[in-house]
Amino acid sequence: MTVDIRVQEAAFDIGAEQQWLTRRRSDIGAIVSFTGLVRDFNERPDVQSLTLEHFPGMTERALEAIAREALSRWDLQAVSVTHRVGRLRPGDPIVLVLVASAHRRAAFEACDFVMDYLKTRAPFWKKEHTASGDYWVSERQSDRDDAGRWEQ
Amino acid sequence: MTLTHLNARGEAHMVDVADKRESRREARARGCIHMQPATLALLLEGGLPKGDVLATARIAGILAAKRTHELIPLCHALPLSKVSVDFEMDEAQSCVHVEAMCRLNGRTGVEMEALTAVSVACLTLYDMCKAVDKGMTIDAIRLEEKSGGRSGDWSRSTSLEETDAKRHDGFDVAIEDGEDGEKVARDNGTLTIRFLAELRERLGQSEMSLACDRLTSRDVAGVKRALIALDSRFSVLEERRVLAARNQVMVNDTTAVDERDEIAFFPPVTGG
Known part of the structure; x- marks a missing residue:
């Protein structure tokens, strides 16, 4: 079982990440990936850029705990989470989750789970910069509800 | 700490686990x-x-x-x-x-x-x-x-960090010992408090230390109360939803705190 966690300023290449995950393996039957992008509209309609802050040390540990929780709930072969920090512009990719399993269902569900937990448990904060000023993004109740689905 | 595989005479024995909880x-x-x-x-x-x-x-x-x-x-x-x-x-x-x-x-x-x-x-x-x-x-x-089990959870990464932290503390104490005996005692009985993201900006402060003897209860809620008693601007910790981490693991108000812990307060997370 491979767990790969990365928190970085640099952009990532989904093709390269996927190739890295499957290198010299033929036991993986499915990879589900999720890529999150910066939108140009959010709490205000004219987001020009955003700054992602995190809590170094805790971030990596929280992401690893989420990935390991996914491994314990589903039969998976690999979980990889790459999250960017720093200044990002609309259209930039922020987060990449790759989940590999023998059969597709586990990978679909686990990828959904990892993102729900990441959204509510990993210490990242977004500050959006707009023409009318900067503000910290508020949490969404829908994200908390989504994460709550996995608690039963 | 004792070696559980040795009995009172120091002889090797197998630990009876019949009464331990599963x-x-x-x-x-x-x-x-x-x-x-x-x-x-x-x-x-x-x-x-x-x-x-x-x-x-x-x-x-x-x-x-x-x-x-x-x-x-x-x-x-x-x-x-x-x-x-x-x-x-x-x-x-x-x-x-x-x-x-x-x-x-x-x-x-x-x-x-x-x-x-x-x-x-x-x-x-x-x-x-x-x-x-x-x-x-x-x-x-x-x-x-x-x-799992009575001895609880253990992880190499956490344990190594704690050992490093202790070594580091020991070094600090050794230096301060010569200059100021009182400071040593205080250093051992303090928590490091951190504020992150919007909370840091709102409070205009990212880090401080808090003496453990200011805590009315030795848990996260006690830390919040002690901070508010110290300065009313910290009342933001109780007015809105604020998350806390003890030594970089997310915790809640009832989690116990110990000397030399790092307690971080931050707004709800918004990554992804």
């Missing part, structure tokens, strides 16, 4: 076998004379976990519910990393099973490859983490 136990161990780059290449291509090396080593590791009690004198026989053995090829270091995970619901831990699985998987890799490379070395067999 809990979910899990342990993860890792190890490594270094080899010539050419050997690793052969292993990757499946070109070794004894056949499918990794599959054999995986089965060997799983079998070994199940038979740990036959090898380690005072170990109990355990009905393991799960054993996995995985390999990572590392061309940069010219080695194979071996990781084993064991799990069960039971009365005793599964660290020895995970460590045995790693050891025997490494030995099997050696056996399968020795025809072409006798100089291989097996090393760094270690427990990475364990959970």
